[in-house]
Amino acid sequence: MTLPLSRSEVFGELRQELYDDEKFHQSDVHIFIIMGASGDLAKKKIYPTLWWLFKDGLLPEETYFVGFARSDLTVDAIRTACMPFMKVTETEAERLSAFFARNTYISGKYADDASFSKLNAHMLALPGGPEANRLFYLALPPTVYHDVTKNIKQHCMSTKGWNRVIVEKPFGHDLQSSEELSTHLSSLFSEDQIYRIDHYLGKEMVQNLMVLRFGNRIFGPIWNRDSVACVVLTFKEPFGTQGRGGYFNDFGIIRDVMQNHLLQMLCLVAMEKPASTSSDDVRDEKVKVLKCIPPVTMSDVVLGQYVGNPEGEGDAKLGYLDDPTVPKGSTQATFATAVLYVHNERWDGVPFILRCGKALNERKAEVRLQFTDVPGDIFDNKCQRNELVVRVQPNEAIYAKMMSKKPGVYFSPEETELDLTYKSRYKDVKLPDAYERLILDVFCGSQMHFVRSDELREAWRIFTPLLHQIDKEKPKPIPYKYGSRGPSEADDLVKRVGFRYEGTYKWVNPHKL
């Protein structure tokens, strides 16, 4: 069960599970094209991920990798740039050579038709190239999206194999700009060719939410407004912008984290059981949840911006405005708490609290369901509320905070937990990186963990009025200290809408006791 599988076993099982034998032919040739091969994302994430998948035998055997960018590069130069991020062991040297032997690089201009014709000719010239399936990864700034997608469509589509296009955020900056982009994309590609990445959907525990909810009878009857008092979705980072605030400042924490990652988790927690686990059945349900959420109002939001902690060390001394790349006097939020309500039969009245921020006291992403008080309590109000926590990172875990008899000669309730910490239980299982899963999904043609156009539209619909109001009125975010819990106003808000924080309990790693 938890034994590590050999490479070929994993591959066999994977194929059985994911690759539909009908649709997928291991022997087919695939070409993976990285647009923006010279950039940071390509170097740090995409090339390394492709390498890990390649070395683990998870990619189809005949796969070629083609880099494309403006710079005048070589495969060797790319290799040198990527090496620090690829975690290559000495025994893998041969495999690494095999990987790079399948790599080529073409330089060209994103707006230039001829460059893409050249790219296409290059692909056709690869062994099996004319029949190959093509995967285009757009690791590019949004400014060139229009040109590149148009050129791919016009010059680089395979006529015999399939074509899939992977797109990274930002998907616009509000409802209108996002709709424009979507309209543009849908004029070029069909929805089943478009793979919008939200890398949170590639995380082990986020993917687990569906199995936990719909594979366990015990959660069925309590997963609703009768039993759930509130849901808290949290993303915390312990560091600030560290000199890269210029990019961040254009977006802010709501666009960067809340509107995508946290809202996606909300959908998975709140959605009804889909008709099946097929991608579109699942995404239909997620969209349905979003449609029931009215736009967030300013009164249910707390915004913050971190300031330096004079007692801190190093970066902690620096506030957001001390980042030289951040415009002077910026009112951009680095912290936000927002309360959303899902107005449907299951969730009416239950607050969904979305919290995210930079430069906070810890690194943590989690989903927390707090259950209602026990009705008709017989233990003198000594029972705390039950909570089910799914910790996404770090240290993946599921635990249920619950009451148990205080051990010994007592008969009073005491807080404890039922625990499943992945590190302890699954000693030898390596959890793949989110990008590994997602890129694999693109090969398999599984769109479940990608964002569909209508999902994206609804997500922007919910946040755009708030974002416009913030952009227009420029309310001053509440300053909070680097390394703190964020502004206390956020705790007040959370409390006001119904989350109860007793502070009487601290999670204990039972394996360190």
Add this chain to the structure above:
Amino acid sequence: MEPLTRSEVFGELRKELYGDKQSSHSSTHIFIILGASGDLAKKKIYPTLWWLFKDGLLPEDIYIVGFARSDLTVEKIKAACLPHMKVTDEELDSLSAFFKTNSYLSGRYDVGSSFERLNSHLSFLPGGETANRLFYLALPPTVYHHVSTNIRNHCMSCKGWNRVIFEKPFGHDLQSSQELSAHLSNLFKEDQIYRIDHYLGKEMVQNLMVLRFGNRLFGPIWNRNSVASVVLTFKEPFGTQGRGGYFDGFGIIRDVMQNHLLQMLCLIAMEKPASTSPDDVRNEKVKVLKCIAPPNMEDVVLGQYAGDPGGEGEAKLGYLDDPTVPKGSCTPTFATAVLYVQNERWDGVPFILRCGKALNERKAEVRLQFTDVPGDIFADRCQRNELVVRVQPDEAIYLKMMTKRPGVFFSPEETELDLTYKSRYKNVTLPDAYERLILDVFCGNQMHFVRSDELREAWRIFTPLLHQIEAAKRQPIPYTYGSRGPSESDDLIQRVGFRYEGTYKWVQPHTS
């Protein structure tokens, strides 16, 4: 979990159990052990009193008086008990202090004058006139009548309170048990009678109420809509080991099922009581029992262990090889019975009671198996959820559930949410069942003791079956020493709806 100091424990305990008002702690208490020379006294009662004493959990002015037929001394009792008392070197002073509170009187159980003598002995102890008296009947049932009558007639404190602790057997069927109860209720009031079922003193059995009624999580699923079946298990890995003579008079149903397992069933099935007061709780337990019809013979499998020729030592010997067991005895050493609680919450849900000797393991547990997920979307790959409360050994609560198979997969796989006491509560020693129960008697808390009407209902449920077995001299199904018991039992369990997949093995997560 910081371990508490002795005085902290004591303080908390007093707050929690003694109730600030009725803190009778300063007054004198006399604990009288009737049958002080017997096995139970030596192995269990004296040691338990010692542990409570050394931990400062007994009232300060405590006297312990032994009474039996033999001509004994405190010294001899001390010598007999010491091997069972786990005394460390640093405790020797405390041990002397303990035995200083002891005295011993010999007398006859059926002679009034012996008890008059006992009474004057009690009255002459310092503070004895006004002391509260606790009588522990560690005696064979044959002398219950005499002793209880004599206590009532000669030994009752008129200024302090009196409490009488009884051990099973409480009769052997409905009629005999009713006779005993009628006799006792002539002599004592219900709030003076403490019938011990030591399972009610176990940590995890006591936890059942907190788990059920302290957690919102369990409220909505604790019923026939979500629970497919409940399995209550008691397994011992050894046979009668030469003491089958006593056991043969009772059999496994009377010995384990009708009391221990049925008590656990009550705690699982009962409605939430109005409060945690003992009578509110016991009212609810009785109500459950009243909704249980006597089991039909077709819902019962009986077994008797046979020697395992491939086994070693004791395992080679079957029940009938025990020289103290009557030749050709049909007494069951294993039984599985299915009960139904015919009320709104549980109608149709099988409560499976399984118990036996000479089985493959030592285990007592409560297992709720939940229904299948309706409208499954994972191609029938989900196993049923189970909530398991392991009573012994290795106290634990765990929830068998499905999780995404870790890694690049998206299929469900079995796992569990776990609370193993040993790992979580490193420094907490769980008191022995007798310690808790004797402490409860001092505190006057009857929650964990069996009330007369509970006992009556328990016998009502099992007496028809027991009479039928005995009248028909039904031959139990032989099973091999060290096995899982007769396979017919597994068939029965499966037939009534428990699903055993065998795909999952509990893993001790902290050693893997």
